[in-house]
Amino acid sequence: MSFKIGNLSGKGLIIAVGACILAVGAAGFYSYTKISDQLNAELIGNNSGTLSADAGTENKSQNTPVNAEQTDIAKSEETTTAPVTKAEEQTESAAVTAEAEEEPAEETNNVPQAMVRPLNGEVLNGFSDGELVKSRTLNVWRTHDGVDIAGAQDEKVKSMTSGTVTQVYDDQMWGACVVIDHGNGLEGYYCGLNKEDIPVAEGQAVSAGTVIGSVGNTAESEIGEDSHLHFAVKKNGDWIDPVALISGEGS
Numbered sequence: 001m002s003f004k005i006g007n008l009s010g011k012g013l014i015i016a017v018g019a020c021i022l023a024v025g026a027a028g029f030y031s032y033t034k035i036s037d038q039l040n041a042e043l044i045g046n047n048s049g050t051l052s053a054d055a056g057t058e059n060k061s062q063n064t065p066v067n068a069e070q071t072d073i074a075k076s077e078e079t080t081t082a083p084v085t086k087a088e089e090q091t092e093s094a095a096v097t098a099e100a101e102e103e104p105a106e107e108t109n110n111v112p113q114a115m116v117r118p119l120n121g122e123v124l125n126g127f128s129d130g131e132l133v134k135s136r137t138l139n140v141w142r143t144h145d146g147v148d149i150a151g152a153q154d155e156k157v158k159s160m161t162s163g164t165v166t167q168v169y170d171d172q173m174w175g176a177c178v179v180i181d182h183g184n185g186l187e188g189y190y191c192g193l194n195k196e197d198i199p200v201a202e203g204q205a206v207s208a209g210t211v212i213g214s215v216g217n218t219a220e221s222e223i224g225e226d227s228h229l230h231f232a233v234k235k236n237g238d239w240i241d242p243v244a245l246i247s248g249e250g251s
Helices: 002-063 086-102 242-246
Strands: 123-125 132-134 141-143 147-150 156-158 163-171 175-183 186-193 211-214 228-235 238-240
Touching: 163 186, 175 211, 186 211, 228 242, 238 242
Parallel strands: none
Antiparallel strands: 123 147, 132 141, 147 228, 156 211, 163 175, 175 186, 186 228, 228 238
């Protein structure tokens, strides 16, 4: 009897232990399942929110028009130039004019514009260049500081080049004379002219070829020569050969 009871008690203990194990296992499985479901729910909820936010951003980006104004970009400051007023334009123009007036003007008389022969005749007596030659009229030896260009009485005499008449006078030896400042240090002496036919006056501007008188017979120092014009030229105060100028060989 005692053996049976002990034997039954052993079975009951095993059953009880087994039941406890099953209960503990069921409780553990239930807890695990519940916790797993809660974690999955939380993860799904978070991912759903993130996906929704990303989807919203993507939709917003796709729905935004290309030429939409970007309000979140800082605009650079616009620089504008103040309009120039009429007064400022006039002031600037006046300044430019003043600068132009301050620049030295080119001297137009420095270089003769053209060279022409006072007469078209041949040269009867040439330039002696300081050497003594015998005068047919005076029968003495003296320098001949110009050239004698053949010309008929009253034939028109022309200015060698442009310039200003500086003297119109009557010389005892050279007769009626006209002196012209041709610029560039050149002075032309036109002598033996007809006293009654001198159309220019002192201070008058002339051009190349301007008629300044006519051939006369007033030069007492050369009255024994054939009819001619005594033409002489000084450069910077010294006599030079006029033929070199009127032939284009010098200046």
